[in-house]
Amino acid sequence: MTEICVMQIIVTASGFMFSDVSEKQYEKIFRQQMEIMKEKVLNASKTKFIGNLSHEVRNPLHGVVGSIQILKHEAERLNRFTESSLRKSSSFKMRRRKNSLPSSILTSSECLEDLSIDHSIDANTIIASNQSSVELIDDIYNNSILLLNIFSRSLQLSNLELGQVKLNFQNFDMLELLETMTSVFYTLAYDKGISIQSFFDFEKVPLLFRGDQVKISQVLMNIISNSIKYTKKGYVMITCDLCKDTDFAKFGLDEKALKSIRDNLTLGNEEEEVVFLKINCNDTGLGISLNSMKTLFKPFRTIENSSPSFEQYYSKYENQKEIANSSFSDRNGLGLSICKRFCDVMHGKIGVESEVGNGTNISILLPLVKCSEKIETDFSKKSVHDQLLTLKNMNIPTVSIYIVDSNICLRRVLTDYLRYIFEDSPIYEYDNSQSIDISNTDVNKLLITIYSDEMNDSIQKQFESYQSRTIFIPLSNRGFSKRTTNLRYLTRPLRIGDLLSLLIDNMIIMLGKLENSHSLHFIENEKVEALPQEITEISSPSNNSNYALVVDDNEINRKVLQKMLKMVGFDEIDVAENGLVAFEKFKENPTKYRIIFMDLLMPFVSGKESCELIRNHTTKSNTLIVAVTANIWETKEMLCQAGFDSVIYKPILLNNLQKELTNLGLL
Missing domain, CATH: 3.30.565.10 (Histidine kinase-like ATPase, C-terminal domain)
Incomplete structure (x- = not known):
């Protein structure tokens, strides 16, 4: 009997102990599951926060980046116009020397062209000043894009955590x-x-x-x-x-x-x-x-x-x-x-x-x-290979090249590029102007001198005897003011396209100056091939009805997109501050607008609601509706199901806008 009681006590005690252990294990598992759920909730909140933050940042960036693109376009157009004037003046001068026409028998238009030659220094001044502005605009634009990428990186970090x-x-x-x-x-x-x-x-x-x-x-x-x-x-x-x-x-x-x-x-x-x-x-x-x-x-x-x-x-x-x-x-x-x-x-x-x-x-x-x-x-941009072909078609013989700059990195890159452009030409590198040796320079060669801006006076003095056949290319930092306004500058860090463009322009001007000179007997052919024409105009909409409607509650965003559309060729752009106003304007004439750019988040009536109202109003309209949003979570598939024809994300880049319009058959 005693043994049975002992056994019962042992079993009961074991049961309590087992129950206690099980309860503790259950509590531990429960706590772990709660921690996991808590982590998931926090991750979801974090993802939502990052998404909202990205949306809020992209909206003002759209105004900044868009305005910079418009400003850059205008500055580059001024540069192209001025450079074109200089090239025409130089070409005219070459033709006039070749034909030996006296001023008295020139036509009135030729006289005007001749007059413009005398103002080439003023044109160079405009180019030098505008070049600094374009460089600063480029830097602002690139840093804006970089800021956009930083926020995109935050979103991608969340995706990295999810393996997506x-x-x-x-x-x-x-x-x-x-x-x-x-x-x-x-x-x-x-x-x-x-x-x-x-x-x-x-x-x-x-x-x-x-x-x-x-x-x-x-x-x-x-x-x-x-x-x-x-x-x-x-x-x-x-x-x-x-x-x-x-x-x-x-x-x-x-x-x-x-x-x-x-x-x-x-x-x-x-x-x-x-x-x-x-x-x-x-x-x-x-x-x-x-x-x-x-x-x-x-x-x-x-x-x-x-x-x-x-x-x-x-x-x-x-x-x-x-x-x-x-x-x-x-x-x-x-x-x-x-x-x-x-x-x-x-x-x-x-x-x-x-x-x-x-x-x-x-x-x-x-x-x-x-x-x-x-x-x-x-690709609309003239490629480096096209510029190289233009330069090689000039059939320029061996030249002597001098690179004078304390930056060894820049000297090394310039030497490698120039060695490929001018294959058999000697290249001399110096870290300062005092160490330059030009005593053995061939008097029949064309000279190219690339040097740091602050050495300009010293360089000009050392090459004074060779001024008539020397191309001077000073180096300056991006966005810095230029010391010499009558020379085209190459900026640091070096861009190969800028180098080739400067060489082409300077060669055309130099050959124009020396065509009838005795010092130019080494030029192999008498004519310089015309440069490929750069694209100066952006394609216009192919459809005759090029009326667009821009819908956005942000006034700056409306103005930016409005100017962008004018740049790509739209004649008439109407605006609306919310989806309700957009719908009312559409109702007045359902066939008026060829395309509508619709922001999604707006007061009163949102972009999606406005799109639904427009689609339900009539089925006879061929108006395209493009969603404009800073919310990158909104996919094209989702928006097309809601009635949109496509989507473009803020900030809107001019190239992306052109591609989208091309895809929609409007350019």
Whole structure:
């Protein structure tokens, strides 16, 4: 009996103990589930907050970016008009010398042209002044786009956490992207006393590709900005070249892996060509220790030791003042991990070579689909290859080139570009004007002197005996005022298109001056081929009825879009401040408007409600309705189901507007 009682006590006690343990385990599991649910709620709230923040920022950015584009268009139009006048004057002068016509038998129009030649200095003054303004406008525009990309990056960070990174393929100019990124960070580098320059091997690398331009820009933005932060002296150099077999081996890519990448990008289309680019960002900064290499590309990773780790190098700042003044702060160790994730999604690779005290070199292997020839011809901008062809058609013989600048990075890039443009011409580099030696200069050669602006007086004096056959090209910083108004300037950081344009213009003027001179007996042909005509007018709408309606509750946004539409060729643009007013205007004449640009978030009647009212009012109208929104969560599919024909996102870029109108058959 006693034994039975003991057994009952033991069983009862065990039951209580088991129950207690089970209850504790249940509570633990419950707490874990609650934490998970809480985290999901917080993530959802964070995503919503970021989405709302992005929407609120994109609206004012639309006004800023749109106004800058309009201002830039007007400034460039003035430049083209002035340059065209100079070219016509120079061409006329060449024809007049060749025909040896006296002034007395010139026609009235020719006399007016002759008179305009005497005012070329005034025209050059206008160009020099306007050039500085265009450079500043470019910088404001590029930084506005950069700000937009920073907010986009916040959204992509949320997507990274959810594993939902998607690529947005579009055609883009790789040379333009590389040079734009370099220009954006030039002021930051200049303020630190270091140089930044890019080099694009356009002899080998195609210009146009299909890929995710935004993600490529963000990877470069992250790497370049932090390289500048941790380079106290020296330079930051960005280069773009084709990958070699040694590069593939370094990243562990064999033929099978390369074929797999090609198939993923082309979806098996054998007509498309995949090009493997190698982008290097080399700096003379602090460098990274070997021990720190083990933790590369890991998020939220910083290592505290005597020498800076990679994440410290690319994620932390030297003092609080830098943090407060920086737009590119990435103190949580996420920067490089995001870069790696983007590269992985684009089927690329990213690697690092570094030594403490000797700087760092970041290498990016990037596979991109080369654009077809048809797409290349559709690009409105005159390409670098067209400019090269124009220059080579002049049949200019060997010239002597002098580069005088203290910036070794710029001298190196200029030399590489000029060596390709003028294959057999000698190039001399100097870091100051006092060390120039022109004693052995061939008297029959044309001279090209590219020099720093502050050396102008000294350079002009040294080349005084060769003035009649010397092309002077001073160098200045972007947006800075020019010391000499009668000369065209080349700006830092160097853009190859600007260099070629200056060489072409100066060659035309120089050949015009020397055509009948004895010192020009080395010119092989007597005529200079005409330059390809630049596109100065934007296509007009193909439809005769080019009446548009802009609907937005923001007055600035209405004005900006209104001016943009006039720039692309719309004659009449009506405006409405909300969806109700838009509907009333549409009802008055349902066939009046060819297209309506409708903002979505407006008081009284929203864009979606107004679109529904218009669609329900009549089925006979062919009016197109395009949604205009800063909310990037609104997809084209969703909006088309709501009655819209398409969507364009704020801030609206002029190129994007033209493409959308072309897709809709209006241009």
